[in-house]
């Protein structure tokens with residue numbers, strides 16, 4: 300489900316997040332070889348919300364004021380308990396995220412994830428698990444909130460494909476509940 304215009308002043312929030320988040324370019328190990336991840340990211344949350352992602356264990360950084368406020372507002376708005384957020388910075392259309400489902404055991408049986416997008420509009424691609432080609436895509440506009448509800452991670456994969464024409468950055472925040 301996609302909600303739009305949930306952020307009152309998204310350019311201001313975009314710049315606050317760009318400047319306050321400790322963006323890092325991590326590595327992923329594929330077939331024994333280390334590759335730089337094609338985006339910057341950072342993991343924030345409650346101290347006990349440790350999480351394994353793409354073969355790496357991420358220890359959450361303590362909430363920044365902006366992230367804590369967003370988390371509290373989204374929690375109130377949706378009623379979902381949330382204790383962490385993965386922040387992604389796609390510097391331009393070359394940065395991307397490959398096909399995956401957020402179905403790690405730490406996220407529980409039927410995880411729900413709230414995904415807030417700011418900045419450049421990017422396509423969010425979907426395919427059923429087991430399929431080899433994209434099924435559909437949704438344009439995630441500035442200020443939009445995508446609610447990935449129960450059932451999605453067990454049946455679908457998603458990706459953020461490269462888009463050569465996009466020259467401006469996008470921040471995406473995926474708020475999650477990690478089991479302690």
Ligand SMILES: O=C(O)CCC(=O)C(=O)O
Pocket residue numbers: 385387396401414423439457458459471473
């Ligand atoms: O950037 C996006 O919209 C997707 C991010 C995502 O799938 C994730 O952080 O797991």
Ligand SMILES: [Fe+2]
Pocket residue numbers: 399400401457
């Ligand atoms: Fe994801």
